[in-house]
Amino acid sequence: MAKVFDFPIILHSQACYCRYNYPLPYSQHPLIFTPTAEPRLKPNFPKLKSSYSYDNNNQTEKSSARRGLHYHSSRKRVFFLDVNPLCYNEGTWSFQYFAHWISLFLADVSNGEPVVAVIDGERGNEYRRNLLPTYKANRKRPGGSVSGGFIRTSVERSHKVILDVLKNCNVPVVKIESHEADDVVATLVAQVLQKGFQAVIASPDKDFKQLISEDVQILIPMPELDRWSYYTLKHYKAQYNCDPQSDLSLRSMLGDEADGVPGIKDVVPKFGRKTALKLLRKHGNLENLLAAATVRTVVMLMFNLMTTGYLIETLVMIQ
Incomplete structure (x- = not known):
């Protein structure tokens, strides 16, 4: 039943x-x-318990099970x-x-x-x-x-x-x-x-x-x-190498080319993912970073970046 x-x-x-x-x-x-519209009478692969590892260099997932997918x-x-x-x-x-x-x-x-x-x-x-x-x-x-x-x-x-x-x-x-x-x-x-x-x-x-x-x-x-x-x-x-809580700040800093959203890298030359991650580990999130930028100009971030940063954050935030 x-x-x-x-x-x-x-x-x-x-x-x-x-x-x-x-x-x-x-x-x-x-x-x-x-896609050929032929009936598929059974799943393409068996349901096996898989152990996954993530390769940080080439960002490809590896599974020890042959085409298995089972989540407990x-x-x-x-x-x-x-x-x-x-x-x-x-x-x-x-x-x-x-x-x-x-x-x-x-x-x-x-x-x-x-x-x-x-x-x-x-x-x-x-x-x-x-x-x-x-x-x-x-x-x-x-x-x-x-x-x-x-x-x-x-x-x-x-x-x-x-x-x-x-x-x-x-x-x-x-x-x-x-x-x-x-x-x-x-x-x-x-x-x-x-x-x-x-x-x-x-x-x-x-x-x-x-x-x-x-x-x-x-x-x-x-x-x-x-x-x-x-x-x-x-x-x-x-x-x-960071928590998902930092993902919004990271995406706000880098922008999203697929969605036509500019990033801080479009304002500050040579600003990339490595620099963004380094700043996030130090300051925690975009708000703290921009607050620090207005006082100490962290990595040449000027005061007008506050407007740019918060606009990008609003665009990439799922709410």
Whole structure:
């Protein structure tokens, strides 16, 4: 008999009560297939306990188990599926790409645990774009070519199919107008943590690293291994040699070229990751660093960097 899991979602003063009925029989999942549309009757790899190590030099994950993925936890978990990034393969909209990763996710990862899918709301980046007009201005939008109308229509149809697929899999979809999925996920994660659950964010978006803790893990699709892989607090510390609490300050200092967000390095020459990490270890966070800069001009940071630093922090913060 399928397990039943009740979980209240409260977001922006609007409450909805989601009733999960997990798991569907494997054969009834409408999206268990490879990009070639051939039925996949069993998972691509066995569920084996894996021991992971993180190579800080080349930043590649190694696993002692052959293509295994199994994460043990004594506490109940809630998965948050960040849908939009999974629809793009190297910047190009691809329903087949989404189908492949959601198929692996349902078959090999979620294991009947509750899943909430989150998508960007209409005009989701409007708030940040008002602060910085170049925010995500370099992103390719479907329909930019001569056949743009056809591409746009195709994307809209695929988007509807994706929503139908999630609905048929008993996966509720949360979409809040004028809010990006990142911010909605952060709100929901905070709610489940307050109720004593652990949270797993399934997304390739590196912005979620600022949320990592003992109770929050990230699940990253790894095309080179053709599987999802957990990214935990241990991995973060091994990669950056600092706590995730410093991630927001680090990203505020370095900026984000993918989102068109400038960093302090665009104001101060030769300012890079090594210098940023050194300053964070000394001062703790961006606020303390900027306070020190106004008094002692740490590494040539002038007073006007306060405006730049806080603007960047607002843009990269998931809130």
